[in-house]
Amino acid sequence: MNTNSNSHTNKPEIILTGDRATGPLHLGHYVGSLKQRVSLQHIHDQTILVADMQGLTDNAHNPSKVSSNILNVVADYLAVGIDPTKTTICLQSQLPVLAELTMFYSNLVSIARLERNPTVKSEIQNKEFGRSIPAGFLTYPISQAADITAFNATLVPVGDDQLPMLEQTNEIVRKVNSLAGKPILNECRPLLSNASRLPSTDGKSKMSKSMGNAINLGATEKEIRAAVKSMYTDPNHLRIEDPGKVEGNIVFTYLDAFHTDTNYVSQLKEHYQRGGLGDGQTKKVLEECLQEMLRPIRERRADLLDDKAQLIEILRNGTQVSRERTQKVLFDVKDVFGLNII
């Protein structure tokens, strides 16, 4: 029995988190999750899953988009300070337990329930799948439940748009526990990030590599400069001497997110609002701040990617640890279905 206690270590919470390996990570990930993970690893028992299988649910016909990004994502993690001696980093496709649990849980969730999931619903709309949605995509909340429960996670860092996924997981947990007649799986709680979502550089759509509106952690000096230069500001701020708007001005949103001197940013905002401060100047401040922050990350990332064997070794070790660790849950779930026969 494993109810809300962490038998694996004596750290207070078991955290499972992860990323779809469909592209290198960017500043949105940094603000939204990576920074938080770097702190959490000192307090809790944290596992990060590189979700290559989930990445394939809508990229099966372009699989290199996933496979070519697995080591990039691991390098991103290490470059920002995630420490593989404190955080377990593992690869989803190398954990058959996750596929096995997904098969069991699939029998406990109806198609109608999956179609009602608001997160999946809006993703289906965005991707314009219609009824041609791949089965693996519609059912990926079940696979996420397998990920979370395999580690018996108690805490899952999510954005508020992901809350329906955790509800789905906890529904499955309750069904399994009810069939078992005892609590063999933990219900998980969301850990909502206190950082608000970082907007894209164009201020319009979701940040993504394909949209060219994100600054990757490995961005070159030139890419950073270009990205800041093209950043959305106040379209009505035509002359330097005019008063400008700070709300919705992406340069200031980024300064709030990344500049360490909040007083200085406040002064800049006031100056901009009363007029006399040009976008060129605010962008220069932001660019310097981002260049300074990203330079060491980019350098560490490049060094890491120069030694792929080491990255593979780290991922292999974390995956091996995870493989052993998740066996017990599979055994318990199989027991519920009476299948520990041979």
Place this chain on the structure above:
Amino acid sequence: MNTNSNSHTNKPEIILTGDRATGPLHLGHYVGSLKQRVSLQHIHDQTILVADMQGLTDNAHNPSKVSSNILNVVADYLAVGIDPTKTTICLQSQLPVLAELTMFYSNLVSIARLERNPTVKSEIQNKEFGRSIPAGFLTYPISQAADITAFNATLVPVGDDQLPMLEQTNEIVRKVNSLAGKPILNECRPLLSNASRLPSTDGKSKMSKSMGNAINLGATEKEIRAAVKSMYTDPNHLRIEDPGKVEGNIVFTYLDAFHTDTNYVSQLKEHYQRGGLGDGQTKKVLEECLQEMLRPIRERRADLLDDKAQLIEILRNGTQVSRERTQKVLFDVKDVFGLNII
């Protein structure tokens, strides 16, 4: 590359077949598949999958219906003459490769495609699932494709109602091969049974234990007697001297299926049709025939179930062989998706 040649042995075809472990096997299975498997094992490389996971797709809330029947089904196999030194018998839930392949294939099949599958469509109607159909049930054709391709089966014995399942499998095979740019999976061909489907004893519905209209391979003398006694004949054959109908008369259908002396059965039919032969007499002939045929099967079955450790050992060995054998296909499929990284 493994195209339509059997690298595992030098037998001409790789056969995959199996049964959902949701009840003991009955005379319908005997006529429809078991007899054929006993012959096929001498010629081909045959694997029988005890499909416990598939059994759970519509029994997850009553799992003992599956778990309690696994060893019964294995005993049924051995009792009718399936020889574990000639046929590999393995347990689906103990082969993680099948779950892993299912996850990959799920990304290549749309929900719309699954909903168009005529076999699944009619099963959904029969089970009155509506939209509350479990995800695992709607997607089980994908899991079947995983079973078939994991063994690189070239020949799959099926009833004609199962042909759409093989079409689905071959569609997946073609998609994987197209992504791979070379044929890594075999397309399979159906092996249609030349025996027509054995009707239920009531002549009305599909044979099933729950309907009480099937004669199990382990049926007692008394159960056989009662089943034959209540068998559907010709409802208009009211007096012995009246002419009777042979078509749709289940007693004659069973005599055709099981009596070894076909001349004698022809004589009985003629006699019955011209009048003067009572249902009591024809049933007596059938009962004797079934008692004689089922006695040794029942006895072997009981002996086998008396030594569960031996049954478990047979299933464990077959599963271990299958586990090793299916690794190559998983490796090849993972390669298609670029995931043999660590």
